[in-house]
Amino acid sequence: MRIQSGPLELAEVVAAVAHPSAGGVVTFSGVVRDHHEGKQVVGIRYEADDAMAEATMRRIAGEVGARWPEARIALLHRTGKLEIGEASVVIAVSCPHRAQAFDACEYAIDTLKQLVPIWKKEAYDTGEVWLDGEHRLAQQRAVDPARQGNGPSDALNS
Amino acid sequence: MRIQSGPLELAEVVAAVAHPSAGGVVTFSGVVRDHHEGKQVVGIRYEADDAMAEATMRRIAGEVGARWPEARIALLHRTGKLEIGEASVVIAVSCPHRAQAFDACEYAIDTLKQLVPIWKKEAYDTGEVWLDGEHRLAQQRAVDPARQGNGPSDALNS
């Protein structure tokens, strides 16, 4: 679970989840596309709250472990400037059975996109724009007024 | 779409599906496990009808293209002797949208396991055993008596 500014290696997350009882490994790579809503994308930049992003990725890994106890998971997200075709995020999940690995990996990326404090700015020929993002799940899971009796994992599992 | 006797590289199938409009790449790697139904596995061997296996993998790719027209897919399966932890099959699917990539990749491995003529023999301390496999879908899709008006793709799409 790491935020890094250099290129991501799929092999790194695959190696991190290797295990003698793992029968299937599913990976997801999010790749910078050349277009968005009909506009030509020429470059992209990600900004993160690194510490909170890594903490949130660890929580997502914890949730995956709670739902799929046999799953092993590794997540990396990149920040800074990326070119078209480069990976912004890589996730690997290994499980004894493949259906669980597919479900757990999809859960991880779906949740990451809604909860991990990372922001994407796309550059077009005409200028740069911060992308619209997700806020509903993060607001739902926000801890309540007194900030008592609500540890991070309680908040995320509610 | 290839059967090969040497080690499989996940990077090869990922590179094969790269495309500027691909926003997500999902991969599946089937890995040799150290146990099966409580028995310790010490080694494994795959045998294939190479030509029919490659033809069937091409058909599965065609089916994926028919169901998910924006998907790109690559499949490799290994034959011969494998060690614990080595990949017997690698599949990569890229799509503009990630949910489709997950669905298409899972469809490909589920279908491959039922239709592609490959057989697995596991070695235990106590001897070797051919594994029980899948026959129902292959029998359902078998072409009918006269073998007329039923090209390969008709048979597979029925």
Next chain:
Amino acid sequence: MDIQIRLFARYRELVGHDTLTVSLPEGSTAGDAFSKVTALHPELAPLQASTLLAIDSDFVKPLAILHDGDELKLMPPVSGGA
């Protein structure tokens, strides 16, 4: 007509070799060929329900008509992919 039979995996090991030839009347089916093989190798008979029959790269049904020169493949259920 002569039909070439090709055997895979467990079937090859049970029979002891990977090809054999059977003679059948014109109009015989893949199922007829399988019956002829089991007459010679009764150890395959109990496996009939799960056997896969194929010609070239197509699975075929037991009622598929054979043609002279066809190679009929007898395959156990497949178990690749993991």
Next chain:
Amino acid sequence: MDIQIRLFARYRELVGHDTLTVSLPEGSTAGDAFSKVTALHPELAPLQASTLLAIDSDFVKPLAILHDGDELKLMPPVSGGA
């Protein structure tokens, strides 16, 4: 009490810097702090409904009570992951 505010991404660019400090009465909430910031920077006001508030590594609700020394993070909706 003094509350440190940290701004991210679009918010940082709208305001022009990444931290600022607001003074608030004891017992103030994260929402109170946000209101104070929008009084100084009205360009943030229309974004309130989708703003994410966080302290350390936790998203907090607008009614979360602030404590002296807290750093409150104001974040736009997140858009990582692809």
